[in-house]
Amino acid sequence: MPGATDSNFHARAGMNNTAFGPGMKKNSRKDVARQGFLALMNGRAEVVGGNAATKRTAIEHRFLPETYKAARHATRAKPRP
Numbered sequence: 001m002p003g004a005t006d007s008n009f010h011a012r013a014g015m016n017n018t019a020f021g022p023g024m025k026k027n028s029r030k031d032v033a034r035q036g037f038l039a040l041m042n043g044r045a046e047v048v049g050g051n052a053a054t055k056r057t058a059i060e061h062r063f064l065p066e067t068y069k070a071a072r073h074a075t076r077a078k079p080r081p
Contacts, residue, residue, distance in 0.1 A: 001047065001049065002048075002049035002050055003026075003027055003058075004024060004026040005049075006027065007026075017079045020077065027049065027051055027054055031050070031051075032049035
């Protein structure tokens with residue numbers, strides 16, 4: 001369950017002019033891949049890949065309503081001028 005990762009994902013999705021664009025601080029793809037691999041090797045079915053902020057956000061999301069999370073994401077994914 002990675003957060004925003006430094007990859008071509010957002011560019012390929014046409015999101016360069018959103019909050020997820022090039023200026024956003026993103027998790028290292030190497031760190032996310034390493035965390036996922038180590039979790040797999042240790043028999044874990046789930047892991048939040050990324051830095052401490054990504055892990056805090058994942059914990060926070062456990063307690064927030066889906067409608068709130070969807071609205072927040074929609075705001076961040078909206079194209080900017």
